[in-house]
Amino acid sequence: MMEQDEFERYLIENQAAFAAWGTFVSSKINEKITQKLGKDEACMFLKIPAIHRVKTVSSALGKVSRKGYEDPVSQMTDLVGVRFVVLLSSHIEVISSMVESSVEWKASLSKDYLSEIDKNPKLFDYQSKHYEIRPIKDFIYNDVNINKNICCEVQIRTLLQHAYAELVHDSVYKPVGEVPKAAERQIARSMALMETTDELFCNTMVMLTNVNKFRNDFLSDLAVLFKEKIGSHYLNCDLKINYLLLDEFRDCYDGESINKISILVNNKKYIIIKIKQRSEARHIFSQPCILFLYWLSMTISTDAIKSRWPLPGSFDDLDIILSDTGNSTAH
Structure with missing residues (x-):
């Protein structure tokens, strides 16, 4: 020993x-x-x-x-x-x-x-x-x-x-005094409740994941395309901003959209240059959804985009995008 x-x-x-x-x-x-x-x-x-x-x-x-x-x-x-x-x-x-x-x-x-x-x-x-x-x-x-x-x-x-552990570990598993049977019963009940709560939370997350799967897959595809065309070091993904934009314009993209966006970026090389130039100074230009926004500006009307724009603090960014694609109007 x-x-x-x-x-x-x-x-x-x-x-x-x-x-x-x-x-x-x-x-x-x-x-x-x-x-x-x-x-x-x-x-x-x-x-x-x-x-x-x-x-x-x-x-x-x-x-x-x-x-x-x-x-x-x-x-x-x-x-x-x-x-x-x-x-x-x-x-x-x-x-x-x-x-x-x-x-x-x-x-x-x-x-x-x-x-x-x-x-x-x-x-x-x-x-x-x-x-x-x-x-x-x-x-x-x-x-x-x-x-x-x-x-x-x-x-x-x-x-x-x-x-649970923080509450009871020192008092029950490493007791500093007597632990009443009633207290042990309360602890067992709390653990049973936590297991049920966790199960409900897990089921809820599965539902949310399923209903948002297409949007999330589309964002993943945009991120891959951004890394390929713009470069990984220009990417600084903010999930909240991307989700807000993709949720608002959910009716504007489908299973073929990522291919169309890729073709657009290949044909309009200036888009890549503009994104690289602005990605550090303007947050939205470092997001995967910036590729979607350039494509969107050429797909639906300027008024439709502006009336639905979900980022009130980024109207200037939207005008820059619209100006690049020749669709800028005063807001």
Whole structure:
């Protein structure tokens, strides 16, 4: 059994390594989320910033005293950890797949609330998905040596699960006094209610996704076309602006529109030049929908566009677009 003073020395000597490994893991997963969802959606996807935390020496020593670990170096998997909090249970799997598919570490699932529920359907208890993540091999990160045996615990949970844990974890799972049976019953009831709420939220999101699928696919196609014709570094997608415009003019595009827009941009090379010139100074010119707006200005009347324009703070941008296409009129 490792002596306390030996474990304490290990903790002190490896504080920098714990912090470096936690930084590496959290930054890589955050990067993967941004790559998959885009900058805007990634910011909305995580409900709390995912920042690593290193367990203090005193906290680690206290846990050893409570748990009686024989080999705390290998048994304590949460000396450094990072928590990812998302809105819905369906979002948990998005991050789980990133954790499990990474070639930069070995990940083992240490706690899965869904498996626990399968084993005990009557269970209404503390929920979270936990992974133990260790490097494939020793390496150096930010000038710090990281041993392949160092573990970072990654927790993935929903906002409802997080609220539950924050409220009851210290008082029920780590009691500082007597916990009445009535209190345990209240906690079980709250978890049952949260599971129902999460299910309703997930069903609602499926409905919203289905009804907006065509619009969202069209925006994705516009973004691909923008990157191809204008360049990725000119793109700064603002989902709210794009959705407002595409929702307002929903009756003006169909399954053939993206091909027509592509042909327009190929034939009217000045559009590419104008967008590049203005993308930094004028926000709307860095949006995927700018390609749609140029095409729209040549498809429906100027009066129709202006009467339906959903961005009152961007009438000047609209006039610029209309002027480029020879359709400008005073508003």
